[in-house]
Amino acid sequence: MTTPTSRPDPRPAVTMSVGRDKHSHYSYRDFFRFNREQGTIIDWNNTQNLLLSEDFIVGLQTGLEREVGDASAAVMYTIGIDWGKRDAAHFSQWYEREYGVGVKQSNLLFLLETWWWPFTAQGWGKWEVETESKQKGFLFINLFDSMVARTLGDVGKPVCHLYAGLFAGFFTTMTSKELSCIEIQCYAMGETYCKFLLGGQERIDAANFWISEGASAREIARRLHQE
Amino acid sequence: MNSMFAELLQNAEGRYLHPDELESLRAYVEGIPKRVRIYQVLHSKESVLLDRVMEKFQPTLPHLTRRHGILAWERCRRDLGMVWRYCCMAMLLNDEDYLRDKLLYWLETILKSFKMRDECRPAYKLMLDSLASIFTAEESEIIRPYLLLAKTMLVG
Numbered sequence: 001m002t003t004p005t006s007r008p009d010p011r012p013a014v015t016m017s018v019g020r021d022k023h024s025h026y027s028y029r030d031f032f033r034f035n036r037e038q039g040t041i042i043d044w045n046n047t048q049n050l051l052l053s054e055d056f057i058v059g060l061q062t063g064l065e066r067e068v069g070d071a072s073a074a075v076m077y078t079i080g081i082d083w084g085k086r087d088a089a090h091f092s093q094w095y096e097r098e099y100g101v102g103v104k105q106s107n108l109l110f111l112l113e114t115w116w117w118p119f120t121a122q123g124w125g126k127w128e129v130e131t132e133s134k135q136k137g138f139l140f141i142n143l144f145d146s147m148v149a150r151t152l153g154d155v156g157k158p159v160c161h162l163y164a165g166l167f168a169g170f171f172t173t174m175t176s177k178e179l180s181c182i183e184i185q186c187y188a189m190g191e192t193y194c195k196f197l198l199g200g201q202e203r204i205d206a207a208n209f210w211i212s213e214g215a216s217a218r219e220i221a222r223r224l225h226q227e
Numbered sequence: 228m229n230s231m232f233a234e235l236l237q238n239a240e241g242r243y244l245h246p247d248e249l250e251s252l253r254a255y256v257e258g259i260p261k262r263v264r265i266y267q268v269l270h271s272k273e274s275v276l277l278d279r280v281m282e283k284f285q286p287t288l289p290h291l292t293r294r295h296g297i298l299a300w301e302r303c304r305r306d307l308g309m310v311w312r313y314c315c316m317a318m319l320l321n322d323e324d325y326l327r328d329k330l331l332y333w334l335e336t337i338l339k340s341f342k343m344r345d346e347c348r349p350a351y352k353l354m355l356d357s358l359a360s361i362f363t364a365e366e367s368e369i370i371r372p373y374l375l376l377a378k379t380m381l382v383g
Contacts, residue, residue, distance in 0.1 A: 023333075024329060024330050024333040024334060026332070026333050027328040027329050028328070030329070107340070107341065109339075109340035109341070109342075110337065110340045110341060112340070113336045113337060113339075113340040117333065117336070
């Protein structure tokens with residue numbers, strides 16, 4: 001988990017082998033700064049990081065399910081949306097600082113890769129965005145090695161609601177359009193990777209209905225492309 | 228520091244190194260003078276290599292600046308030079324992980340995002356093909372695995 005911090009950037013006090021203009025700064029030693037005196041882990045974008053165990057993720061999930069039952073998915077999704085919206089604002093700032101150009105003036109795919117790289121470095125998994133359908137108002141996101149699904153194992157249902165919310169919140173803020181997201185395939189269902197559909201609420205509702213009828217991610221993609 | 232060497236020291240904390248560990252350490256240290264010497268050659272001939280590559284690469288993409296702007300060739304040379312320098316450092320350290328962690332994992336996704344893998348592929352092939360005509364056999368063979376790794380990950 002990460003949150004922006006108002007602490008001053010501690011890096012000037014640390015001997016830097018590389019300058020701030022280095023963009024490929026996602027190796028473990030480059031991206032994180034461990035401050036033993038303060039007990040903090042600050043990353044390249046001046047964000048506070050916490051190290052969490054898999055037990056924490058399992059505890060969070062099972063504890064939430066015990067408290068609110070099936071609504072736990074919606075709770076995680078809502079948390080994700082809020083996180084994504086906040087992160088979009090934070091990202092816009094550091095992106096402009098790093099590349100000297102605003103997010104609206106940038107190549108879309110480069111922008112998205114740049115947004116996701118800190119998540120990759122933090123262990124949230126690698127991703128791949130399929131933008132072929134963006135003119136139709138939706139796109140797919142493939143997530144490899146989801147932290148949540150990998151931890152919870154094969155439970156037979158989608159579990160990456162936090163990610164779905166994160167994508168919905170981030171893209172909603174960046175595009176200024178109300179977007180939703182649903183996980184249509186999950187590693188926790190025995191698949192090799194997780195797949196998300198991002199789009200307007202009507203499409204997400206339709207996908208949700210198809211899933212409840214047993215449709216696979218491939219069938220959902222086919223139906224959406226036929227629209 | 229070589230990542231395997233660093234891990235070795237970490238794992239051996241509080242005990243003596245095993246004979247095989249000492250042997251790999253000895254081999255690494257004994258190889259350093261040669262690697263330093265070759266590193267200096269690779270450094271000194273960087274511009275010769277890049278000139279050769281650009282000279283042959285540019286005619287294959289006559290419309291590059293129309294698609295990617297007037298700075299496209301300058302950026303192309305800059306990026307090829309950057310990859311070369313990381314390859315040289317990885318060779319010096321005898322450490323492919325350095326190359327992957329510091330550059331390739333990131334640059335791979337960036338090239339994909341710009342959909343430039345196909346366009347860039349000939350440049351990396353030209354770099355590999357040019358080694359033999361610029362460097363000695365020993366120099367070429369020691370840097371080739373790193374350049375090949377870069378080519379494979381970045382452009383397939």
